[in-house]
Amino acid sequence: MRILLIAVMMLALGGGAQGQSLPKPMAAEAVLRAAVVDVIRPSVIRFDAVSRGLKSAVGSLCAEPDADGLAIARQEFGQVVVAYGKVDFLRLGPLMEDNRADRLFFWPDRRGIGLKQVQAILAEQDALATDLAGLKAKSVAVQGLGALEFVLFGTGSESLSGAEGAFRCAYGSAIAANIAEIAKALVAGWYLPNGVADRLQAPRAEYADYRSNIEALEEIVGLVAHGSEALRDKHLKPFMASAEKAAAPKLAAFWRSGLTMDFVRANIEGMRALVALSGVARAVGEKDQGLDNTIDFEFRNAIRALDLVTLPVAEAVADDKQAKALDYLVLVTGSLQGIVGEQLSAALGLSVGFSALDGD
């Protein structure tokens, strides 16, 4: 019955494919340039800008704690989560250096290490955690978005609107400063002369990372294929009900702030933009010219399903219609993974070799 309902829903969501005139194929160089210039750099610049806003808002809250200041800091946090959702899947270059991905957002945290460590910092009033250098020396789980969410939204966060929240605020301020510093490093990394952006746009045999256009295109395609998989395995399935387990909404990222689905949407929109704006799915031969539309069609299906999930995640998993929409999202991410990782890869002449497909 569940499968049937999902199938019905797919039909409902999938109606109305729009016939579009297909653009001309693009050269690999143009795809790689557009990926960097039109997608990646704007995404990290946006993340940097909102991170500075968050740092400023938390700093102001600490200087003058009140309810308005707390509300502003929480809003700014939401902006950062959304901006990070469009960066999180860009697992290449600067994000993968210096443990930045884990330092920004240690997730999944299967054993709740982060929560225990953050609670210990707050309980012990660990002064090292209020200093940027001291914080950076600590576990990745206490210095990023997950930790800051608990500070701003978790148990005891209402104390931030008064003087009794001074330590908590100082810790939050250090986390916000750390996030802003990492965001700044991402921008710097993507603009570094002879850095990853240059190598990705103009591969050469002597480079360690991108020796050819093929390898650079494999990276771009891999971001979406692996990103779809990671979205499903890290941000959807763990909290959803299945045949074997009940729903566990507290295993959802950002459940305390109610930003779970905002992050998921940002992730989907970010991947969609990478495919659409880079034109990677248009850089194919005549017979595969429909792939670009097929991929965007799946992204639109995902967004339609997201539109149906309007309740906080704890209530959404208990609502029949919204739980079905989440089930459908899981299906769509699997479909995207296959279309992009296999069909598009093959159409572009990339290595879809079985061994190289994923590591082991």
Place this chain on the structure above:
Amino acid sequence: MWQRRAFLQAAGAGFAASLMPRQSLALERTALVFASAVQTAKGRYGAVLLGEAGELIASIDLPDRGHDVTISRAAGRGVVFARQPGTFAVVFDPAGQEAPLTLTSVTGRHFFGHGVFSPDGRLLYATESDFDAAQGVVGIYDATDGYRRLGEFPTHGTGPHEMLLMPDGVTLVVANGGIETHPDYGRSELNIETMDPSVVFIDRRDGALVGQLRLDGGLHQLSIRHMAIDARSRVWFGCQYKGAPSQSPQLVGYASMDGVIKLINLPNDTLRDLRNYVGSVAASADGNTIAISSPEGDLLVAIDADAGQPRLVQALRSGCGLAADGAGFVASSGMGELIGVGENERAPQHYDFQFDNHMLRV
């Protein structure tokens, strides 16, 4: 994944397809030489047995993606293990006389794609994950009693991958890759910041830890995964680097039971072209040459075991599987190629299936 487990239990031992009937004749005429897990042109999974000339002797269907194969002449059986985090292993009769037997991992464990038989063929050992505890274990199976699971012992690390039996017939060597995964989170790597890879030697008779070796020098993000044993009983290993992509640490080294563990210095251009990834390691028939592969870098490297230096470098797109063959090696690829490496002048062959990461020389 758990639905797969339930399905396998329901399907029972008869699930895996038997050898193709017409090919039982081929078995009588030729010696089985190579075995590998594969993906078919239709996207299905299986394992193939090839003869000396690369001819297909037999194939076995698998319920999902397989990884490595081990064969015991003493037991008269081979086993293909599910790729991690798979929950099945299929025991097959290379002679095609008996129906395959599908083993299912016990609750709370999954296979890691590798295993070995005891020298007498009476016991099968498999690397497995106790995933809730994030600890590796060696599962022990009684080959004389329907592969009943007798128990397990710890690998003293997380994410155990390849396991070999040392020439003494008693000591197991296990590569603890160090990476925590959990079926609830797919292939997500959960502990990259704190991973702790090691090579361990374990007495298979009682599970006692004989020794555990770790690389020093800030290399805790260098996942030790695949191994082969040379003529001097040194265990050569190949690594996959999980740290910053701008770094290129050495990826190949050896460990020994007297406590030595070291990386060899591959030339910069060779190291660069491995792209921080070694997919398999094999020893030549005489144990004096070690071959490594990188399907990420489309590269095969043969290393003189005594000198610790590359003897030759050869390109093979998506090349990963390696096995000793005559004076050199054969290599298989994810594009369905089987080629000779080094002194092996075997003509390249192409198949309509794709080879998985490992090739076994029987």
